[in-house]
Amino acid sequence: MKRCIPAVSFSYLEKAIHRYTELGKKLDMDFLHLRSLVRLFDSNTTKEQWEDKFLNAGMHVYIKEFVAENSFPLLNDQYSSAIIDPAGFLDVISFLDTSRDYFSKNHFLLDERFDFSLFNEVEISYRDFIADNIIFCEGYRLKENPFFNYLPLTPTKGEVMTIRIPSMENFDKIISRGVYILPLGNYLYTVGSTYNRVDFTYKLTEEGQTFLKDKIDEILAVEYEVVGSVAGVRPTVKDRKPLIGKHPKNDHIGVFNGLGARGVLMGPYFSSGFSKFLINPATKKDSLNFETIERFHPYK
Numbered sequence: 149m150k151r152c153i154p155a156v157s158f159s160y161l162e163k164a165i166h167r168y169t170e171l172g173k174k175l176d177m178d179f180l181h182l183r184s185l186v187r188l189f190d191s192n193t194t195k196e197q198w199e200d201k202f203l204n205a206g207m208h209v210y211i212k213e214f215v216a217e218n219s220f221p222l223l224n225d226q227y228s229s230a231i232i233d234p235a236g237f238l239d240v241i242s243f244l245d246t247s248r249d250y251f252s253k254n255h256f257l258l259d260e261r262f263d264f265s266l267f268n269e270v271e272i273s274y275r276d277f278i279a280d281n282i283i284f285c286e287g288y289r290l291k292e293n294p295f296f297n298y299l300p301l302t303p304t305k306g307e308v309m310t311i312r313i314p315s316m317e318n319f320d321k322i323i324s325r326g327v328y329i330l331p332l333g334n335y336l337y338t339v340g341s342t343y344n345r346v347d348f349t350y351k352l353t354e355e356g357q358t359f360l361k362d363k364i365d366e367i368l369a370v371e372y373e374v375v376g377s378v379a380g381v382r383p384t385v386k387d388r389k390p391l392i393g394k395h396p397k398n399d400h401i402g403v404f405n406g407l408g409a410r411g412v413l414m415g416p417y418f419s420s421g422f423s424k425f426l427i428n429p430a431t432k433k434d435s436l437n438f439e440t441i442e443r444f445h446p447y448k
């Protein structure tokens with residue numbers, strides 16, 4: 149929520165909180181961190197727009213309270229702020245590591261780069277494995293997939309930075325103003341992120357790093373040091389809808405992709421609908437809670 153407009157449906161958030169909590173219990177690991185979010189205003193105009201949306205546009209569902217200016221001594225909140233709830237973040241590294249361990253221990257994981265020359269599309273077999281269906285979930289590398297490279301994926305690179313704030317051991321909220329600052333504990337915070345639609349390497353850029361530092365300087369009234377940075381590539385799509393569905397010529401080959409800039413948030417919602425459909429295609433109309441890739445198959 150950047151301009152006081154919910155970017156996506158509340159159902160995505162509800163489903164994500166439910167699913168990551170459920171998986172946390174199953175895998176005995178807390179990777180979902182529910183924290184309210186403090187949105188710092190950058191001007192009195194922004195503050196007034198938010199107050200108007202709170203009163204007239206149903207945004208009271210998300211905005212829990214408005215906080216007076218200069219309430220947070222370590223932040224630049226001279227134009228005041230608002231508290232958003234529910235909000236939270238997923239510790240993606242811990243989530244992926246724990247999931248990988250689970251799949252590995254249960255012999256569900258073949259840890260290698262998928263080699264298309266070893267895949268038989270008639271038998272749906274790969275090496276010694278034979279399956280009813282194969283679903284490709286490859287992020288922006290979908291562009292290299294011979295079955296789905298016709299789909300209009302337009303990747304967006306993003307950089308995130310980890311910083312240490314010596315005077316802030318563990319701020320109890322997510323901070324947002326142009327970028328987000330997530331409290332990791334032990335004086336560490338993750339700051340993100342940038343949007344680059346030209347370069348799809350994992351290399352850090354001077355432009356991206358400078359952007360993040362400038363934003364941090366706007367937010368923090370105290371010193372910080374950069375601990376590290378990483379870059380990733382988001383599988384974004386021109387029409388901002390996911391790329392999910394079956395191949396037009398082979399009903400046993402599917403794709404789950406195009407989650408754009410919000411895969412963590414939207415993944416549980418879309419995967420729930422798609423898996424119901426895969427298990428029982430007869431329930432298609434009721435279970436599919438999104439528009440499939442059939443929107444790109446006008447002559448199917």
Ligand SMILES: Cc1cc2nc3c(=O)[nH]c(=O)nc-3n(C[C@H](O)[C@H](O)[C@H](O)COP(=O)(O)OP(=O)(O)OC[C@H]3O[C@@H](n4cnc5c(N)ncnc54)[C@H](O)[C@@H]3O)c2cc1C
Nearest residue numbers: 261262286287289306380381382407408409410411412413
């Ligand atoms: C900087 C940044 C910030 C983000 N911020 C947010 C956020 O605020 N909120 C949010 O909800 N989401 C966020 N995301 C998540 C992101 O936007 C995506 O939506 C999400 O990562 C998509 O997940 P995915 O599994 O479809 O693809 P990916 O995460 O790209 O995963 C695809 C995986 O498939 C593997 N793969 C590809 N090809 C092959 C092959 N041939 N063989 C074997 N493996 C293969 C890749 O190595 C990769 O591990 C962020 C991502 C980035 C990079």
